[in-house]
Amino acid sequence: MSGYNYxxxxxxxxxxxxxxxxxxxxxxxxxxxxxxxDGNLVSLSSFAGKKHVMLEFxxxx
Amino acid sequence: MGEAPPxxxxxxxxxxxxxxxxxxxxxxxxxxxxYPHHISLEQKLVHACTxxxxxxxxxxxILVDDFxxxxxxxxxxxxxxxxxxDRDGIVVYKSDWGDAQELDGVCASLARVDEMKASxxxxxxxxxxxxxxxxxxxxxxxxxxxxxSGEKAIRDYLNARGSLPYATDAEKAKR
Numbered sequence: 001m002s003g004y005n006y007x008x009x010x011x012x013x014x015x016x017x018x019x020x021x022x023x024x025x026x027x028x029x030x031x032x033x034x035x036x037x038d039g040n041l042v043s044l045s046s047f048a049g050k051k052h053v054m055l056e057f058x059x060x061x
Numbered sequence: 062m063g064e065a066p067p068x069x070x071x072x073x074x075x076x077x078x079x080x081x082x083x084x085x086x087x088x089x090x091x092x093x094x095x096y097p098h099h100i101s102l103e104q105k106l107v108h109a110c111t112x113x114x115x116x117x118x119x120x121x122x123i124l125v126d127d128f129x130x131x132x133x134x135x136x137x138x139x140x141x142x143x144x145x146x147d148r149d150g151i152v153v154y155k156s157d158w159g160d161a162q163e164l165d166g167v168c169a170s171l172a173r174v175d176e177m178k179a180s181x182x183x184x185x186x187x188x189x190x191x192x193x194x195x196x197x198x199x200x201x202x203x204x205x206x207x208x209x210s211g212e213k214a215i216r217d218y219l220n221a222r223g224s225l226p227y228a229t230d231a232e233k234a235k236r
Contacts, residue, residue: 004130005099009091009214010221019137019157025189026153029146030135034085034124037110042124047081048150052171054082055144056068056121056159057133060112061091061210 029053064202065116067161071168072121078172079148084123086112087133090140091218093211102128115209147171158196200227 006012023030033043047053065084072082086109092098099105109125112118126132136144137155145154145167154167177184204227207215219225228236 004134005088005128007092007098008221009217012090012221013138018134019139019142019155023136023144023152023155025155026151028150029144029152030132031150032124032132032135034126034132035106036122036124037106037113042083042122044146044150047148049148051079051081052148052153052168053146054072054080054164054168055085055136055146056082057085057087057136057140057142058112058159059087059089059140060096060108060115061089061093061206061214 065118065121068159068164069118069120071161071165074165075168075172078168078175080168080172082121084112084118084121085132085136086123086125087140088130089210091207091210091214093207093209093214093217095209095211099128145171156194158194160194160196163194198226203227 029044031044033041036042044053068082068084072080076082086105089096089098089108096108096111099108105128106125109123113123130138136142137157139157141158143154143156143159143164144152145164147153153171154164156163174184176182203225207218207225215225
């Protein structure tokens with residue numbers, strides 16, 4: 001299987017040019033609503049006016 | 062992802078200054094026998110718990126992206142990227158590869174702006190800075206991650222890049 005959840009590293013679109021054209025400096029960050037490991041829903045917008053938010057993307061491998 | 066201890070250290074330092082850190086669990090960057098590519102959201106959730114346990118991530122909450130990687134895509138699809146978003150929801154920093162030392166600097170800068178605003182220090186302007194950065198190759202970390210994933214992950218890397226970012230057993234034996 002290729003696509004987003006690629007099966008082999010060689011199918012990875014690591015050099016995709018998207019990174020510098022999305023979520024650019026000085027613009028509104030894309031909102032999200034994701035679950036944490038306790039099953040709670042967490043949205044970026046819920047921190048508006050309250051906290052600065054740091055996101056680090058990653059995986060096991 | 063990058064190593065968890067430096068991020069945890071930073072989080073301890075900045076959480077009292079109203080910073081919230083998250084790790085966003087995305088797709089497996091180097092799928093192998095032990096940690097294959099995702100085939101369901103349920104499996105992805107299990108992998109995210111495994112990441113927490115393997116890296117002993119106890120303080121920074123892990124958020125799990127959906128199966129299609131909607132949030133990962135919205136932020137640019139790279140495997141180890143870092144973002145800092147201020148409390149107005151504006152992207153103030155983005156990096157194509159996590160660097161805790163650099164992140165420390167930008168968090169400190171944002172905390173300083175809060176202090177300036179609180180003490181009514183006038184701000185001349187909101188500027189932009191750009192820079193190149195160089196991430197040192199850490200062969201020990203790379204080997205640990207690929208071996209953890211399995212032989213397939215190592216083979217795939219070799220096929221894609223032509224050489225491994227660490228010495229193979231045969232090369233080590235020659236030394």
